[in-house]
Structures are given as C-alpha cells and as structure tokens.
C-alpha cells in the first residue's frame with residue numbers, strides 16, 4: 075500500500091479489462107486517477123467504484139483519436155489533482171483473425187488510428203504537464219505480439235509494433251529530462267477483448283488453445299497488468315527503468 079502515494083495519473087481505456095486493473099492497482103497504492111475511456115459510462119463506473127472505497131478518481135469520456143479530448147483530460151488532472159505524473163496510454167482495439175488477402179486497408183487504418191496514433195496522441199498531450207513534475211513517467215500498453223508476431227492479426231500486430239517503436243524512441247528522447255517511458259507487453263488476457271481474438275465470440279475450445287500457448291497455463295489478468303504498471307510507474311522501485319519492454323505474458327515470449 076502507498077507505493078504511488080502523492081502521484082497523479084491518467085489511464086486511457088480505463089473503463090474495462092487491463093485499464094480497469096491498472097486504475098484499481100494505482101488507487102490501491104495511493105495515486106489519484108483520471109479514468110478516461112471512449113465509453114464514458116464504463117469510465118464513470120470504474121471511477122465511482124474507486125471513490126466509494128476512498129480513493130481520488132475522476133472520469134472523462136475521451137477518444138484517444140481526439141487530441142483535444144486528451145488535452146482536456148490533462149487539464150482536468152492538473153486542476154483537480156494539482157498536476158500529472160503518469161500517463162498510461164492503454165486504450166486499444168482487438169481484431170478478428172484474417173489472412174493477408176482477407177485484410178482490408180480500412181482495417182489496418184483503424185488499428186493504426188487507435189493502437190498506434192492513439193498512444194502517440196496520449197503521450198503528446200501529456201508531455202507539457204509531465205515536464206512540470208519531478209518523477210514523471212509514461213506507460214504504454216503494447217502487446218507480446220510486437221515481440222513475437224502471430225499470423226493473421228496484421229492490423230493489430232503492425233499497430234502494436236509501431237506502439238513499441240514509439241515507446242522506445244520516446245524513452246531515448248526524454249531520458250535527458252529524466253522522464254521515463256516504458257511498455258507493458260501482455261499476452262492473451264481474460265478481458266472483453268478476447269472475444270475479438272477468438273473470432274467474435276469466446277468458446278471453451280478457443281480458450282483452451284490460447285492457454286496452451288502460455289507456458290504458465292493461464293490467462294493474463296487485469297490484476298497482473300495492474301501490478302506490473304504500479305512497479306514501472308514507481309519512481310522508487312523502477313527509477314532506473316526506461317525503454318523497458320516488460321512481458322506480462324505467462325512465459326509466452328520466452
């Protein structure tokens with residue numbers, strides 16, 4: 075408890091799955107959080123749950139494809155909580171598998187718009203505020219697919235590889251200012267996104283196949299990702315970590 079005490083954060087895509095797990099872990103460790111999501115109702119539900127347990131949490135409906143919405147979230151975090159220490163660029167969309175010939179340019183563009191450019195927009199909006207703080211950092215939820223590609227997920231995989239590039243390049247750019255930039259690289263998660271990777275609907279057979287590809291024999295949970303996010307965002311525990319691609323993947327990328 076208290077590992078992020080006094081820090082403030084924005085979590086994009088915080089209304090569900092891994093983002094919700096990150097919000098919960100941050101709040102438990104004493105951070106004040108602005109929960110943003112394109113789904114304003116789910117963001118508000120997550121923030122309300124945290125407020126009910128005594129944490130400081132606000133919600134905002136923000137599409138990561140909209141730089142003005144992200145700037146408003148940063149302004150809200152500064153006015154409500156006195157500044158912004160951690161930007162968690164977590165929002166993303168999954169994909170139904172398809173071969174190269176089944177993949178349209180529109181699919182690729184949509185994935186780049188949210189998974190790659192959305193992360194870029196989130197970092198860009200946060201940077202002026204982060205520069206005012208002493209222990210600032212950025213965390214991007216990438217994916218194990220950027221480290222170990224899988225077939226038939228071209229839009230998702232290519233956009234996540236771009237997000238990994240963003241994480242590493244920004245880590246180098248901001249290192250002289252002591253702003254750390256790191257990435258979480260989860261494998262298959264037990265979140266609503268899994269239905270997309272399963273072709274539209276989860277099934278016991280598809281779940282079994284996914285789990286068999288994970289050496290520890292279990293899905294990644296929002297709690298797993300939340301714990302890893304707390305570690306990388308703590309200036310005490312992870313002060314020497316920047317440009318770090320941390321697999322949270324039950325051994326998938328070994």
Ligand SMILES: NC(=O)c1ccc[n+]([C@@H]2O[C@H](COP(=O)([O-])OP(=O)(O)OC[C@H]3O[C@@H](n4cnc5c(N)ncnc54)[C@H](O)[C@@H]3O)[C@@H](O)[C@H]2O)c1
Nearest residue numbers: 087090091092112137138165166217260262263265266267
């Ligand atoms: N679930 C997995 O297997 C898995 C594996 C590796 C990485 N990831 C990544 O983890 C992150 C979270 O995914 P999840 O599994 O929790 O999925 P999820 O679908 O449960 O949550 C994603 C959240 O992002 C929000 N979102 C979608 N588009 C948005 C937009 N344009 N602007 C703002 N918010 C938007 C959704 O409303 C949702 O609340 C994503 O970046 C995803 O790519 C997921």
